[in-house]
Amino acid sequence: MKISDIVSICILLSIIFRAILFKKYKEKWWKALIPGYNKYIYGKLCDKKRLGKINAIVIPLVKFYFYFCLGVEFWIIENYATRVQIPYNDEIQSKIILSVPESIKNISILTKNVLIVLMIIALIFWAVMMYHFTIKNKKPKWWIILWVFIPVIPIAYFAFNNTIYIDGKVRKIKKEIKYD
Numbered sequence: 001m002k003i004s005d006i007v008s009i010c011i012l013l014s015i016i017f018r019a020i021l022f023k024k025y026k027e028k029w030w031k032a033l034i035p036g037y038n039k040y041i042y043g044k045l046c047d048k049k050r051l052g053k054i055n056a057i058v059i060p061l062v063k064f065y066f067y068f069c070l071g072v073e074f075w076i077i078e079n080y081a082t083r084v085q086i087p088y089n090d091e092i093q094s095k096i097i098l099s100v101p102e103s104i105k106n107i108s109i110l111t112k113n114v115l116i117v118l119m120i121i122a123l124i125f126w127a128v129m130m131y132h133f134t135i136k137n138k139k140p141k142w143w144i145i146l147w148v149f150i151p152v153i154p155i156a157y158f159a160f161n162n163t164i165y166i167d168g169k170v171r172k173i174k175k176e177i178k179y180d
Contacts, residue, residue, distance in 0.1 A: 015033065017156045017160075018155055018159070019033070021159040022038075022041060024159070027041055036055075039052060039129075040052040045136075046129060048132050051125065051129040052129065054125050055126055058118075058121065059122050059125075061118070062119055065115055069111045072107070072108060072111050076100060076108055080098050083095070083096055123148065127144055130147035130151075133147075134154075136165055137164070139154075
């Protein structure tokens with residue numbers, strides 16, 4: 001199994017668990033599917049709507065900018081890559097060489113540096129919001145590490161835990177069994 005497969009599975013599970021979590025907090029499950037808006041809902045759940053709004057704007061913008069940077073790299077490769085035949089040990093090998101002008105190289109480096117800064121800012125806003133969510137739900141402060149690096153674990157925990165905190169009060173979720 002490739003790393004990309006594992007990441008895809010984790011993303012899918014996160015979406016499913018987020019939908020379950022939102023439903024527990026009396027939010028519509030489909031709100032978990034909308035990028036950005038689901039971050040706002042997290043802000044509502046931890047009584048930090050302003051942080052939720054900031055995350056709802058910053059995180060999708062960072063994702064959009066990531067795809068912009070990817071487009072810049074593809075454009076550079078498309079316009080400046082050349083295939084060269086090189087003799088090597090009585091064989092001819094084909095290599096791709098990029099011969100990029102200095103100005104284009106600088107643009108590429110600048111876009112990547114801006115992306116790194118934006119990703120750090122987005123990560124900080126996300127970490128602060130999830131820190132408040134963790135504290136509100138009476139979990140140890142080290143849980144923030146999970147929220148930042150492996151969010152599928154705390155999302156799954158909160159989705160399947162029977163205890164939630166609403167307005168500072170502990171509420172037990174009873175699983176209802178309906179018979180038709």
